Structures are given as structure tokens and as C-alpha cells.
Amino acid sequence: MSPPDVPRPMFVGRSTYRRRRMADAAVLLPILGALLMIMPLLWVGNATEGAGGARTSGVMIYLFLVWGGLSVLSALVARYLNPDPSEHGADDAASEPPVSRPVPDPARGPTGGD
């Protein structure tokens, strides 16, 4: 009859929003990587036609550039994907209270605190 009274905020704070988009990026990154890594297969057929075909050296340079690029992207994503907004330091997170903490602290056994 009455609407459920659990309040679910429709919009989250800026830092949380940013963090979630970064999580999306983290999910998409391997897909991008996989796509880039199978790209050279498209060039295989050309090699037999002589000039202009894919050369090992070219593909190698391409692959290592992609590789380096992915590492850099991964570093960026990992840097901005902070699990705890309070750790974010003096960034925008500090200016507003964390809206929610989607990732709980690592589990610790009730008596197994070592």
C-alpha cells in the first residue's frame, strides 16, 4: 500500500560517481585490450601479396606500443579507483561526506586477528 520506506538515493556524490565510472573503466579495459591484441590477425592475409603486407617488425612495434599503452591506462585506472573515499586525500572526496561505502573492509575472522 504505502511505498517502501527504505530511502535509496537516486544520485550519489561526486567522488562516488567518479569512482563508479572508474570501476566501469576497469571492467572495460581488458575488453579493449583483447580487441587491440587480436587486431594483427586482420593483417595476416595481406602478407602473401608481397609488398604492403604485414611485417613481423611492424606488428611487433604495434603490439609493444599497445602493451605499453595498456599498462599506462591500467595505472591511471588503478590510481583513481580508490576503494575507500576517505583515503582519497585532499581531492574532491574530502569536500563532501562519502555517500556510501560499497566495498566493505576486508574480512577478519572474529577471533583470528593476526
Add this chain to the structure above:
Amino acid sequence: MAMLNVLVAVCLVYVVFLFTVAFLADRAARRGRGAWLSSPLVYTLSLSIYCTAWTFYGAVGFAARSGLEYVTIYLGPTLVMIGWWWTLRKLVRIGRSQRITSIADMISSRYGKSNTLAVCVTLLAVIGATPYIALQLQSVTLSFAAFSARDPVANGDDLQLTALYVALGLTAFTILFGTRNLDANERHHGVVIAIALEAVVKLFALLAVGIFVIWGLGDGLAHMIARIDASQLANFEVSGSRWVGLTLLSAAAFLCLPRMFQVLVVENEDEGHLRTAAWAFPLYLMLISLFVVPIAVAGLELLPRGANPDLFVLSLPLMAGQTELAILSFLGGFSSATSMVIVAAIALSTMVSNHIVMPIWLKATGGTAVMSGDVRNVALLARRLSIGGVILLGYLYFRLSGAGTALAAIGLVSFAGVAQFLPALMGGLFWRGATRLGALAGLGVGFVLWLYTMFLPSFGAGVILSLDVMQSGLFGLSWLRPQALFGAEGMDPLVHAVMWSMLLNTGAFCAVSIITFPKPVERLQGAQFVNVFEHSSTAGSWSGGLAQSEDLLIMSQRIMGADEAQALFGQAARAQGLSGYLPEPSPDFLEGLERKLSGSVGAATAHAMISQIVGRATVSVEDLLAVADETAQIMEYSSQLEAKSAEQARTARQLREANDKLTQLSVQKDGFLSQVSHELRTPMTSIRAFSEILRDHDGLRSGDQQKYATIIHDESLRLTRLLDDLLDLSVLESGQVELNVQDGTLAEVLDRSVAAAGGAPGALRIVRDRMTEDVVLTTDLHRLSQVFINLIANARKYCDAPDPVLDIRVTAQGKGLSVDFVDNGSGIALADEALIFEKFSRLGDTKAGGAGLGLAICREIIHRLGGSISYLPGQGGAAFRVDLPRKI
């Protein structure tokens, strides 16, 4: 001989150096000064055991044979690492929260702590890893051989012994630093720092050789590219299926290899380290594969035809006379091989001792963990023997298989073997429906197919599988040919084997999971694994109060050591507010203890040991039902409370309404009492006045006398009528009325009532439908007509329309009938509807001068007659409905 001696000396110095570093690191960690030991960088470097001698030597060989294809082996792990948010994060979180000790423990723990499953995974892992360990020994031997080939004095027999010495040295190192603590879940700081150091050495060595090849042997980068373009590797010719297949296979192996699981999950100290490894490890992989093609091209070009491409890394500097570089390169290969063997031996020995040796030993000693000897020593011994056994197996495989198989081929066989864990592992992480039997079925099918299509054929046709089987299939069935299963001819053997084994493995896993029903523990564990981020703590699985704390303490002391166990128990007792060392065996405590123990002996064994003492093997269905019952009771109780509070709210509302009504009635009653006294007073006053006149004035005319007497008479009649009404009502209400039941038609009653209601004809027009009124009633006709008279008279009195009409409608309703009296006046206000049937109620003004008893009397009469009277709203005027039974 001199060079070989130098090599041996350098090698020994390096080994001593590694031992020292490991020892210092272990000591620093034990003294609490090892914060730097657990830096994300060390974690990342320790991951580099992925790059074994297979990478160091084999990658160049791979590239020399099939060009760029070798990078797929490193692209797969790169994808897994940059996709850490998907998989690794969850894996590490679970590993930490469940105190997982190995991949076998992980899978067994997920599927209801099943030891059968753990045994299967362990066996498969050992079978898969043995060739790989042999490969490392082989590479070390080969590299020694490469040196000795340039040393005319060298003795071939000595070289055969090299492998043995290396194996013995590795066993010693691993036992020394790998079994220092029983708790396999604790970090092996010494080992980790040693492999991190070796990671640096091998990367440095490979980069050094690469730089030497490009800038030392060649004229720089542009020149190198030109040489690549001119070499036999110039064209980029890879098969699409192998490219994709190898990438996926290496990604799967990266997650499933026991040694990778060990460094990724078990040795992980902080989930945050993954964020560094997420970019640093791909970078490491990129650097290590950066110069592979140039080295391969240079080797093909400069070394004599027939030189082993697997050793180009070593033979190129040797050929150029760069002994120092060659020794560095040798150390790089040596590092790659040893670090892999050490970690693999630790991982496998944990699995073997926890899942095979300990359960057997527990069973053999009567299955009582309390009474048997020192479990701690037994477990440590089991682990040490397992380390020796694993390395021995590798050595035997090396001796028996003989050197010769290309390194890459052996590595890939091993990869495909451990990749069979993937469906069970991933299914367990992401699918709650995955069951133990499903995992067993998947593993079984995958293992058999891998064995048949890949492992056995890898020895070569005619060695284990006969030539006949290879060519025309098992039992002569052509669709069972190991390398053309189900008619899949012309495929690359590797892609063929991986495709069929993984496909059927996943298929069996899913199908059996769907049709089987998991046990309660499986479901509990499944929920905890899949939803590890929602609830990091575990649901209680021990709910006994039966366990003897003392027995538990005795057992724990044997596993964890006396000091640590006493500290743990004392801490738990203090947390419960008790003194001494014996806490109450609360579910929380048992849960924590089980996890602690599972760090030492594996989840399945720990569970079994505690259950021996607590007296229950698993969480029984009854426990779950009890928990469910409790929950249901609580829910029921709360819903009862809810219902009660709703009822109270309803009652309160009713009470409030009643109170309002009472208040209103009381006001009305007060008003009426003054009214009735007024009414009584008025006739009384006139009676008194006129009777006084009659008494006191003698000279009255007879006309006046008559007139006064008439007034007195009329007034007393009015009084009588009022008193009659009051009496009538009180008789009706007290239920003392006697009914005079007769038969008659409704029409007659209405006729009589209309006539009796009197009034000036034409003042109120009455509309009737005589057809419907022809109903025979058996009731008190007199009383009924009294009601009708009252209603008609009311209409006559109160209908304020200029042309008043009263509509009398009769409707038959089952056993009764309803008679509606509807006029066309302004009706009764909503607020008054509730009151009109009350005694003494009169609406608004009192122009008609009634006593307010009419409707109250009507209601009582109809009630006595077994019917009801009600006000019908919304009829365009005042409307009353009388419901009557036809027969009283």
C-alpha cells in the same frame, strides 16, 4: 675447465647470496622490521615466477620457430592483470577471508570443503606440474652444457649430475624457507624476497642480452628492424585460432597454475597491492618479451644452422666472446628455473600434505585428533617430504623423458592441464548454482580429454599411445583419434586439444551442476564465495555448545604450537569476558579457530578435526532448519506485532468515532432533555392555567368553559402521546415486546399506513407500484405499519420540495424484500446520517416539533421483526430502506 669452474663458483656465490637474503628477510619479518618486505613492488616482482626458464630460454626458441606467436603467452596474463577488477580482486578477497592455502583448497572450500575434489585437483596439479619442473631442470642442464661445449675438458657424466645437484639444492632451499611456518597462509617472506630478487636478475639479464644483440652485435634499432625484415621471420604469419587460443590458454593458466595461485592469492598481503601489480606486471611482461624477436633473428643469422634456438640467449654472448654477459645470462636462466621450482614445490607440497597425506594420516591413527601424537610435527614432516617428492618426480621425469622436446611444447601441455581448473574455479566465484558434483564431472572430463588428446600424444606416437591409436583412433574408431576428435581434422593439435577439453569440461560442469542438488555446506560456501563483497564475514557453521574447549586447545596446540594456541585461546577467553585459557566454544570462536587451523592444514582437514571434537561432521540439515525456524518465528512474531498494532490503530479509530458519537449524543440528549421538559412543560402549563381559570372563575360562559376544557383535553392527549412513545421505545429496547404475527400482503399494510399517516390529501404525492407490492408477509403487521406510518409521516413533515413526492419502491431480495421510501426533498446531511436513528435525535431546527423518537422506535421494531432499517444516501432526497424477511 676454467670457465666451467668460474661458472660453478659464480653459481654457488649466487646461491649463497640468495640463501642469505632469504634468511635476513625472514629474520627481519620475524622481528617485525619487515614492512618493506610487503611492498606492492615485491608482490609484483614475485608474480614474475610466471616467467620461468621457459620464458627465459624458450621464448626465443618459440620466436625462432614461429615468429611473433610467442607473445600470446604474455598477452593472456596481461589481460588478466589489467582486468584485475573482474577476477583477481574477488579471488584475493576470498583467499584472504577464507584463509585459502592453495588452489585445491580454494576449489574444495568453495564446493562444501570436499576433500575428494581437493584430491582430484591436487593430483591433476602434480601431473601437470611435473613436466614443467623437469623442464626447469633440463634448462639448467642445457645451459651448463652450452658452457661445457666450449670447454674441451668437460665431462659429460658431470653434466648429468648437474640436474641432480640442482634438484637437491632446490629441495634444501625450499624446505628451509618454505616450511618455516606450518601456517601455509602465512607469508614466506624469505622465499618471496628471494624470488623478487631473482625476478630482477632475470629481467636484467634478458634486457642486457637484448641490448647487446641490438647495439653490440648490430648497428642499433633501425638496423635491427631491417634485419628482422630480411630474416625468415619477416612475414607476420600466424594462425588466427592459435593466436586467440594461446592467449586464452595463457590467461587461464595464469589464474590456475598452482604456483601462480600461490603468489597471487596465498602470499598476497594486501589487496591494495593488486593496484600496483595491475600496471607494473604487464609492464614487466612487456619488457621481458621486448627483445625476444631481435635475439631470435640474430641467433638465426649468426649461429650455425642446427644450433638449439632455445639456447640463443646463452650462445650468442658466448659466440661473441662476452663471457661476463654469458654468465649473467646463465644466472638469469638459473633464477627463472629455480624460482619456479621453489614456488611450485611449496604450492604443490601444501596441497599434497593438506589434502592427501594429512587425511590419510588422520584416518590411519584412528581419526582422533586429540589423542594422536604431535600433529604439528607430522604436518611439517608431510610437507617437507612432499617438497622432496615433487622435486624428485620432476627429476625422474627429466631423466626418463630425456632432453630433446622443445621447451615451449612441454610448457603448453602443462598449461592446458591446469587450465582444466578454470571452469570450476570461475564457476565457483561467479555462479552460486555450481555444485561439487558438477565440478568433479567437469574436472574429470577435462582431465581425461587432456590426457588423451595432449599429454599422452606429447610423448610422441608409439611411446604410450600406439601408432595405430594415433592414426585410426581408439578401438579403431576413427572419431576417437586423439588429434582429430569427433572428426575435427586439420586443426592445430594444441588448439584442438584445448578446445575439446575446455568445451566438454565446461559443458559437463554446467550440466551436472544444473541437475544435481548441493549439500547445505556447499550452498553456504557458495553464497559466501559469490557474494564475498556483500558480506565478508561468514555465516556461522558451528552452533554447538558441546565441544570441549580443553580438547580443542590440546588439538590446536599440536597444530599451531603451544604458545600460539594458548595466546589465541586466551585472547578469545578474554574477548568473552572469561579469565584463563578456555573460552566458551561459541560458534564465533569455533569459526575463527577453524579458519586459523585451515591456514595450517587446509579447510577440509580443519573442518574434519573440529567436527570430531564438536561431534558433528558438517552443518546438518537440522541445524539449517533450526536456523530457518528461528528466523521464521521471529518473522512471524514481528508480523503478529504488526497485525496487533494495526488492530490497535483500528480500535483506537473506532473508539475515537464512538467517543465523538457519544459526545454528540450527550449534547443532543442534553438538548433533548431541555426540549422534552419544555414539551412537557408547555401542555402542563396550559393545563394548569386553564384548570385554574375553570376553578377560580365561576362566571365563565359555557362556550369558554367548553373551549378551555377542550384545550386541557388536547394538551393531556399530547402528553399521553409523548409518554406513550417513550414507553413504547423503552419496552422495545428492553425486548419485552410481544409480537402479534399475522399473514397479510405488503400492499394492505402500505394502504393502511398511507391512510393512517393522514394529512391533507395532495400535499404529498405518493408514488407506488402495486405490482411489486403483492407479496405475502408473515409478521407483526401492526408494528410494521407503525414503521411505515412513521416514515410516511416524516416525509410529509420534512420534505421541503415545492411539489413533494414520496416514491415507495419494493424489491424482492432472496428470502426477504426491501422497501425504499425516497422523497425529493433536500435529504439529510452526511454528518447527521449516523445520528438519525438514535433516540432523542432531531435534526437541525425543530419546526415539525416531533419528539425525536420516531426513527429510534422504527429501528427497534424492524430489529424485532428480524430486519433492518437504514438510510440510503445518494438518492436525490431523503431515502430510507427497510429490509424485511418475508416470514418472521
